[in-house]
Amino acid sequence: AQKVTQAQTEISVVEKEDVTLDCVYETRDTTYYLFWYKQPPSGELVFLIRRNSFDEQNEISGRYSWNFQKSTSSFNFTITASQVVDSAVYFCALNSGGSNYKLTFGKGTLLTVNP
């Protein structure tokens, strides 16, 4: 069985602060994929990143960075120098590949960045 836990329901920060969103996952598969999606108030899920289980390198994309640690089954997401436009619900998701095609999502973290 697959499970994704996002323990932080809501986070509120002031613009320019750094913020980290936590994601812990459970799977028995050795091959799997992890994702982060952003859902602004409009409702559309916007893809941010995909990571496979064999690649533990951290990734940086502009103000966004991701820390993947298999030892703790975590895939955390950090926004540096947050901006008001970063306000959204962020979802972590897991797919175990093979013949399992579904994404299993966490419950999401609502990030509010105040000016």
Added chain:
Amino acid sequence: DAGVTQSPTHLIKTRGQQVTLRCSPKSGHDTVSWYQQALGQGPQFIFQYYEEEERQRGNFPDRFSGHQFPNYSSELNVNALLLGDSALYLCASSLGGADTQYFGPGTRLTVL
């Protein structure tokens, strides 16, 4: 390059009615997945269609059915609507089932 499109944007139905939601995949994609997102929750997988067949199904009753057309577009049908079916229905497309899924804007269904 057109992304995933869904119609309608909003829909209001009454209990017991039937509804059909539509999805056109991103250009070049051949696989469509459907998700239900209740308020304050993460999306839940309903099913995935590939080559016009249901390839995988989540934990949803038979009232939820779907179809994929030769042009890869897809429909989600829900029969005998319940109040609990009120949700945002999201369609995602991908190239093959294991590829990254890209989502459409969703259809907000309200059942009264």
